[in-house]
Amino acid sequence: MRLVLFESLWAWWPEVLLSAGALVVILAGAVTRRPAWPLGLAWAALVGAAATLTQAPLLPPSGVFYNLIICDAFSFTFRWFALGTTALVLLLAAESRDVAAAWRGEYYGLVLFVAVGLMLMAEANHLLMAYLAMELVSLSSYALVGLVEGPRAAEASLKYLLFGALASAIMLFGMSLLFALTGEMGFYEIRRTVVGLGGPLAQLLVTAVVLMVVGLGFKVSLVPFHQWTPDAYEGAPVPVTALLSVGPKAAGLALFLRVLEALQPAWAALAPVLLLLTIVTMTLGNAVALVQQNVKRLFAYSTIGQVGYLLIGLVVGTTVGREALLLYLVAYLLMNLGAFACIVAVVNATGSEALDAFRGLAQRAPGLALCTALFLLSLAGLPPLLGFLGKFLLFGAALEAGQTGLALAAILNSAVALYYYVNLIRLMYLQPASEARPVTAGRAVWLAVTVCAVGTLVLGLFPQTLLDLVRAGSALTLL
Amino acid sequence: MPALSALLACPLAGMLVVLLVPRTNVRLIRTAALLATGLALLVSLEVLNGFDPSGGMQFVERAAWIPQLNIQYALGVDGISLPLVLLTGLLGFLACIASWSITERHKEYFALYLLLELGMLGTFVALDLFLFYIFWEVVLVPMYFLIGIWGGGRREYSAFKFFVYTLTGSLFMLLAILALYLRTGTFDLLVLAEQGRELSRPLQQWLFLAFFLAFAVKVPVFPFHTWLPDAHVDAPTPISVLLAGVLLKMGGYGFLRISYPLLPAGVEWFGLAMAVLGMINVVYGALVAMAQTDFKRLVAYSSVSHMGFVLLGFSSLTLEGLHGAMFQMVAHGLITGGMFLLVGVLYDRAHTRDLGAFGGLGARVPVFAGFLIFFGLASLGLPGLAGFVGEFFALVGTFGVWAWPTTVSVLGVVIAAAYILTALQQVLLGPLNARWHTLTDMTGRELVSLAPLLALVLLLGLYPLALMNLQEPTLQQIITHVTGR
Numbered sequence: 022m023r024l025v026l027f028e029s030l031w032a033w034w035p036e037v038l039l040s041a042g043a044l045v046v047i048l049a050g051a052v053t054r055r056p057a058w059p060l061g062l063a064w065a066a067l068v069g070a071a072a073t074l075t076q077a078p079l080l081p082p083s084g085v086f087y088n089l090i091i092c093d094a095f096s097f098t099f100r101w102f103a104l105g106t107t108a109l110v111l112l113l114a115a116e117s118r119d120v121a122a123a124w125r126g127e128y129y130g131l132v133l134f135v136a137v138g139l140m141l142m143a144e145a146n147h148l149l150m151a152y153l154a155m156e157l158v159s160l161s162s163y164a165l166v167g168l169v170e171g172p173r174a175a176e177a178s179l180k181y182l183l184f185g186a187l188a189s190a191i192m193l194f195g196m197s198l199l200f201a202l203t204g205e206m207g208f209y210e211i212r213r214t215v216v217g218l219g220g221p222l223a224q225l226l227v228t229a230v231v232l233m234v235v236g237l238g239f240k241v242s243l244v245p246f247h248q249w250t251p252d253a254y255e256g257a258p259v260p261v262t263a264l265l266s267v268g269p270k271a272a273g274l275a276l277f278l279r280v281l282e283a284l285q286p287a288w289a290a291l292a293p294v295l296l297l298l299t300i301v302t303m304t305l306g307n308a309v310a311l312v313q314q315n316v317k318r319l320f321a322y323s324t325i326g327q328v329g330y331l332l333i334g335l336v337v338g339t340t341v342g343r344e345a346l347l348l349y350l351v352a353y354l355l356m357n358l359g360a361f362a363c364i365v366a367v368v369n370a371t372g373s374e375a376l377d378a379f380r381g382l383a384q385r386a387p388g389l390a391l392c393t394a395l396f397l398l399s400l401a402g403l404p405p406l407l408g409f410l411g412k413f414l415l416f417g418a419a420l421e422a423g424q425t426g427l428a429l430a431a432i433l434n435s436a437v438a439l440y441y442y443v444n445l446i447r448l449m450y451l452q453p454a455s456e457a458r459p460v461t462a463g464r465a466v467w468l469a470v471t472v473c474a475v476g477t478l479v480l481g482l483f484p485q486t487l488l489d490l491v492r493a494g495s496a497l498t499l500l
Numbered sequence: 501m502p503a504l505s506a507l508l509a510c511p512l513a514g515m516l517v518v519l520l521v522p523r524t525n526v527r528l529i530r531t532a533a534l535l536a537t538g539l540a541l542l543v544s545l546e547v548l549n550g551f552d553p554s555g556g557m558q559f560v561e562r563a564a565w566i567p568q569l570n571i572q573y574a575l576g577v578d579g580i581s582l583p584l585v586l587l588t589g590l591l592g593f594l595a596c597i598a599s600w601s602i603t604e605r606h607k608e609y610f611a612l613y614l615l616l617e618l619g620m621l622g623t624f625v626a627l628d629l630f631l632f633y634i635f636w637e638v639v640l641v642p643m644y645f646l647i648g649i650w651g652g653g654r655r656e657y658s659a660f661k662f663f664v665y666t667l668t669g670s671l672f673m674l675l676a677i678l679a680l681y682l683r684t685g686t687f688d689l690l691v692l693a694e695q696g697r698e699l700s701r702p703l704q705q706w707l708f709l710a711f712f713l714a715f716a717v718k719v720p721v722f723p724f725h726t727w728l729p730d731a732h733v734d735a736p737t738p739i740s741v742l743l744a745g746v747l748l749k750m751g752g753y754g755f756l757r758i759s760y761p762l763l764p765a766g767v768e769w770f771g772l773a774m775a776v777l778g779m780i781n782v783v784y785g786a787l788v789a790m791a792q793t794d795f796k797r798l799v800a801y802s803s804v805s806h807m808g809f810v811l812l813g814f815s816s817l818t819l820e821g822l823h824g825a826m827f828q829m830v831a832h833g834l835i836t837g838g839m840f841l842l843v844g845v846l847y848d849r850a851h852t853r854d855l856g857a858f859g860g861l862g863a864r865v866p867v868f869a870g871f872l873i874f875f876g877l878a879s880l881g882l883p884g885l886a887g888f889v890g891e892f893f894a895l896v897g898t899f900g901v902w903a904w905p906t907t908v909s910v911l912g913v914v915i916a917a918a919y920i921l922t923a924l925q926q927v928l929l930g931p932l933n934a935r936w937h938t939l940t941d942m943t944g945r946e947l948v949s950l951a952p953l954l955a956l957v958l959l960l961g962l963y964p965l966a967l968m969n970l971q972e973p974t975l976q977q978i979i980t981h982v983t984g985r
Contacts, residue, residue, distance in 0.1 A: 128566040398641065403667075404634040416677045434674055436668040443644075443663060451656050483838045 022242055029085045032092045034073035036137050040067020043133035050126005058107055060115055063129040064158035071104050087105040088207055091146035098494035099143030101274045106268045107136040109358045113468040117365045118256050121169050134161040144299045148196045148206040151184035156267055161184045166257040184249040192236025193293045198229035200368035208283040213328045215286050240273035242325050244342040249278020256319035263316050263361035266324045271350050282499040295336045303329020303434045310441045315374050316364055333415045337422035343495040345418045349411030356408050357397040359473025363393040366462035383453025390449045399477045402435050502561045503547050504575040504625050510540035515614035523607040533610040537596040544589035554973045571687055579974025580756050581624045584749050587833045591615045591745040595738035597949040613643035620746050629677050629687040651734040652824035664899035665727040669717035676710035696762035708766025711759050718751030724781045725804050732800035737844030744803050745837040747830045752810050752955035764982040774815035775902035776786040780810025790919040795853040799839045805912055806832045813894035821897025822975040828890030835887050838953040845946050849939055860932030865941040869928050878957050880920040881913055883962035
């Protein structure tokens with residue numbers, strides 16, 4: 022038993038460091054009033070986690086924590102993904118002014134907890150573990166959304182909490198049904214057992230899966246479980262919105278893929294429903310984004326639209342789809358967080374979250390406007406940026422799977438999405454600024470913007486290495 | 501460096517230089533841009549010098565780019581791309597001279613301008629479908645800003661409309677590209693030309709339609725043309741020149757480079773529709789041009805009409821017809837480029853383009869009047885000038901195949917004569933409007949940007965073989981490839 026624990030820890034140091042780091046950061050925030058301390062500690066924990074992750078064995082010799090957790094190439098990719106997201110979000114959080122100094126310890130600590138939860142979601146191999154991971158992310162997020170003082174954030178947080186609790190309860194019900202059906206909780210064992218189910222039991226299985234989809238759908242903002250998204254995004258501090266728009270979406274999709282793999286026999290019944298929801302998700306997200314006036318709400322709906330594209334990689338149910346999904350996630354991470362970095366700078370300088378705050382940004386901050394335009398064009402899917410390659414692969418995966426209708430829907434959605442992405446560019450470049458005072462960004466934001474911009478452009482032009490990594494990361498079997 | 505890579509490197513390097521120069525040093529920015537476009541023109545002439553018309557695809561360069569997806573950096577020119585490369589090189593250079601009239605934000609203007617030239621040149625030399633698509637889309641973004649920032653009138657609306665129309669069209673092309681790749685496993689246009697014909701008939705027809713949407717928006721084919729008058733009118737003069745001169749040709753080139761070789765069954769199936777659409781373009785464009793009171797809008801609609809002849813020629817699948825279509829593309833680029841420059845010259849001085857506001861300018865600005873009459877006559881298809889050759893061959897080549905659409909299209913020539921002559925008369929003849937007593941004639945810089953166009957329109961009109969010899973073997977090859985004749 023000792024041996025198992027010891028070996029498990031070897032594979033799991035990043036999570037240990039992050040969790041411990043999160044506690045220390047919160048403590049430090051309570052002890053000192055200077056926000057630099059908790060921030061420094063958070064970075065230390067993050068760097069430590071990254072360092073240990075490079076050393077973690079890709080395939081540990083025995084099951085990690087008695088197979089509660091799975092460390093394969095797939096989860097490995099998503100652990101890096103979570104660390105990358107957290108690092109960029111920390112950069113933004115250091116600079117943004119919407120959270121009071123007194124709350125900084127809790128702020129950074131909770132962000133680290135979310136990171137742990139994201140990593141756990143991707144490596145959960147057991148129903149309970151999956152539930153714990155999702156709750157860790159959710160509970161931390163509820164608190165993060167409410168960190169800004171004032172009624173708007175409180176309302177957003179409460180809404181998020183109520184929706185989230187309901188979704189969790191429904192998912193838990195699905196899990197209990199599944200347990201009743203199979204007597205198992207490990208994904209691998211569940212898969213072995215469900216294969217033999219037939220008759221009315223098979224129908225019950227579908228019910229259980231549908232109920233679980235509600236919980237997962239809530240996390241990734243799948244329509245119709247998306248209603249919390251715009252309000253939570255609008256109320257949260259900008260860096261938290263950035264975190265929510267990327268981290269839980271990626272981890273949620275990872276868990277989604279794994280659960281679907283475990284419940285393969287129910288796929289035939291589920292696939293048409295998911296296909297329909299995918300199309301509805303992207304269409305609704307893009308259509309409603311057209312009329313938004315608040316930049317955070319705009320990005321909330323844009324996220325829903327983007328999740329719709331990402332889901333293509335899931336609903337086609339092929340390896341090609343999974344590869345495309347991974348690549349687009351990388352692109353999405355870079356371009357969306359990059360865009361949010363620019364939003365942080367604009368909100369800091371103007372104090373406004375309205376789209377009008379972007380008017381004439383090209384004159385007030387030429388470099389920032391250029392990078393924002395780059396991110397928006399990548400989000401819209403223009404070559405040669407990375408977002409284009411991701412979409413290219415996703416649409417290709419849809420066609421390869423014979424889903425021409427899905428590909429067509431995605432294409433039409435891209436055309437609609439153009440409108441609001443280009444509209445923002447129009448405001449920045451073609452409209453006069455309301456005031457001449459330049460918009461400046463601090464070093465941390467510039468670092469985040471530069472990393473994202475270089476990634477979006479260079480990886481778009483030379484994606485060879487990334488493609489290899491993605492291919493290696495989308496393991497053939499997820500169980 | 502291989503010739504075609506060098507050709508693409510000119511605008512790219514120019515753009516980087518412009519970006520590095522401080523924004524206050526306007527002189528240096530202009531010089532860098534002029535050098536870059538001039539070098540590109542020289543390199544394209546060098547390519548012409550080493551080109552062998554009967555040698556098929558030449559100057560071919562290949563390098564693996566994204567091996568996982570079998571995507572190559574593949575370039576090459578043949579008889580259909582070279583004339584358009586030359587046209588782009590020339591208009592790119594001349595419009596750069598004309599860009600002296602730009603008075604604000606020079607740095608951004610010339611950087612975007614050079615990016616635009618990179619996209620245009622790349623589209624015409626790419627031999628890999630993925631690369632082609634990238635260059636095709638690269639054109640959009642600079643064009644959007646060039647119209648939206650430096651344009652006039654409802655520039656924001658026009659830029660936006662241009663962007664959304666074109667990108668929506670090309671998204672369908674993207675789907676078709678993906679479908680082709682999934683069937684064949686390659687993006688190589690030359691390989692695809694061999695394998696495309698083996699696709700099932702219905703699939704070829706669907707793919708043809710998808711590509712058609714992308715190209716039709718660019719050409720533009722009725723009813724996808726509504727972005728054109730707005731964009732052309734509101735763009736600054738040099739950009740109007742490139743829009744009409746080069747961008748429209750990208751659509752026509754797309755048909756010849758992709759739709760025809762890759763999807764022969766689709767082409768034959770669409771033949772009559774193409775002829776009818778061409779006919780509508782010719783007649784409808786001409787009629788609407790006739791109703792315009794804004795000089796620039798008139799020229800814009802005449803483009804719709806003139807590009808109709810290109811479609812008509814395409815639909816014939818005869819050597820004469822294709823000759824006509826290709827010739828018309830080049831001639832239209834030269835003539836309409838000249839017309840837009842002339843309208844710009846007038847607008848820079850008078851600050852109006854209302855045809856009714858002029859009158860009697862012929863005596864006041866004789867050099868300008870001479871140029872305007874020359875390009876006007878070329879535009880209405882006067883024999884001896886380049887416009888005539890293209891229209892004539894397109895009509896002759898198509899008449900034997902689609903008789904009634906061709907017959908109706910002849911009307912377009914007649915209406916063209918009417919609206920061009922009316923416009924010339926309104927601007928140049930009659931009593932001199934008192935407002936224009938102080939109007940000055942063309943400057944040296946304006947002459948320099950127009951004289952080469954005039955010479956080429958005359959040369960190609962008197963000696964069409966100069967161009968036809970260049971393109972004939974490739975056109976013959978396309979016809980044989982599609983029809984088996």
